[in-house]
Amino acid sequence: MKAAVLREANKPMEIEEVQISKPGPREVMVRPIAAGVCHSDLHFMDGSYPYMLPTILGHESAGIVEEVGKDVTYVKKGDSVITCLSAFCGHCNHCLTGHLSRCNSPEVSRKPEEEARISKAGSQIHQFLNLSSFAELMLIHEHALVKVREDMPMDRAALIGCSTTTGVGAVFHTAKVEPGSTVAVLGCGGVGLAAINGAAIAGAGRIIAVDMVDSKLDLAKAVGATDVVNASSGEAVGQIIEMTQGGCDYTFEAIGLKATAEQAFQMLAPGGTATIIGMIPVGTMVELHGVDFLSEKKIQGSNMGSNRFRVDMPRFVDFYLNGKLHLDQMISKHIKLEQVNDALEALKSGQEARHIIMFD
Amino acid sequence: MSRIEVESEITGNVWKIELKVGDKVEAEDVIMILESMKMEIPVEAPSAGTIVEILVKEEDSVEEDQILAIIES
Structure with a gap:
């Protein structure tokens, strides 16, 4: 698949062909339709927040379920979903007291000894915040997505994946x-x-x-x-x-x-x-x-609006569709994946709202 | 010869230890990867030398400023 790979902080991302693994137990393959370019991506790109490299940035997206792994019962192929970086384990103290966004459990990631979710020529490409949405496919834990109404426009839905919820x-x-x-x-x-x-x-x-x-x-x-x-x-x-x-x-x-x-x-x-x-x-x-x-x-x-995103995001979708949440004005431009570096430069200038990557 | 303490900048968990005692490192080589609030954060060697101690193991919880490893240069 095609993805925007960040190999060095403060350098432009390169569009590369990379390999994505098959869905394992409790994993879902999502084909993103839209991905927002967020200021938080810039913090990681410029190194003010260190992150393992190479990585594929992007963490604000909406798309369609392409394939599900073993034991996934929540979604099926063809469902409309919003992804969220607040992947929750569901059984730690934070989750059980309703503070899912504080969950710090590593079990929503693959273990170090398992095949990486994303790689190139056998070398790991680190998944960004368990998502990496600047790519044609996303392989994520089933607890990193929520189903939404099919009449929700996907570019607006992507915004709910991070900035709106936050x-x-x-x-x-x-x-x-x-x-x-x-x-x-x-x-x-x-x-x-x-x-x-x-x-x-x-x-x-x-x-x-x-x-x-x-x-x-x-x-x-x-x-x-x-x-x-x-x-x-x-x-x-x-x-x-x-x-x-x-x-x-x-x-x-x-x-x-x-x-x-x-x-x-x-x-x-x-x-x-x-x-x-x-x-x-x-x-x-x-x-x-x-x-x-x-x-x-x-x-x-x-952090991420202290969310309980499986409850919150469908409510935000309803807010948008009944006119209370103004997402149309938040999008300044629709772009292609190849223009992602330009979008991040525009964010640096502080002059524009959000650019949304649209995948064909 | 000086001993350099490699500290954690954040609270989190040790996700993966990349190097072992006795390995030689250059500045900015990744010694281990921490996971904190869904972020994979590299712990890099502050300068060149040899790793003489690794004070944590994978899946350990670590606190801000905790010493994770010792390098001799």
Whole structure:
């Protein structure tokens, strides 16, 4: 099959012919129809998050089941599915207490002594986050996908595979935003826009979008922001405290920087909660003013929107189809697999929303 | 001769140990692969030398800053 292979950090991916194994027990072969190019892919491509190389990036996709392995009963050939990196074992403490996105069990991967799921000329190509969707086929654990309605457009469904679930889930599950509350979202990329949309669905009274790019702030308004702040002036914290007369009940950092994580905490009202969604580079420390804890301000992390994706994703599909989840605006361009490097370059510029790879 | 401690940057599990005691390494050679939150994270030699101790085994849980191996250079 054809795939975009990353062999060295900070170098373009190459389109190569690679081999994919046959589905083993509890494994499913998925033919992706659409795959989003996500900012998280960029973090791994530029090495700010180290990963075993060579690998095939891509972790936000939707497609059709091509073949199932032994013991798979959940899906059959021809089913429409969304994939998710939050593959769950189903029996660890995290899974059994409803926190499937925290599952850290290695059993959804193949063991080191087993044949690799992806290889080239006998050498392993490391599967990325148990998915690797920048490829014509994906061989994944059955607990890394969810069935969805057949009338859901696959390019929109792909977005639900990561950015929507991460942003909306952070609002619904991690922070549990209350109706009428005041929310600020720092960063209006795919995840930030999803958080804004999620806050609107959750009934937040005021939703303040913060970014340095006006076109993204326009998108933010289209998906539910009530106010926007262009942070180019460097005075976002002061502006938001003034606008809200004392700070926000909930803030969401959707960039992955020390400075914006600290700002998300600084712009809280007493008792408020900052939720860090962005992937802050490994080794980076975040500094907070200790006295702020006396006003019961809180800060927390959110991974993949604290999802229970087999429940959440079909609900997000319904939200899209009944007009509450605005996915159409999130897609800036449909591309071919061969254009994946251009899509990642566009993400670096921060000027565009999402490019979606469409497979023939 | 100096002893260099190779530490884990993250909390996770040892998925695969690629090298063994006595192996010579160059800087950035992968000694083992950790798995953390579905990520396969390489643990690389910080400098050239010889592996004199590997302090974990496959499937072990490891903590941030835990010493995983010792290299002598």
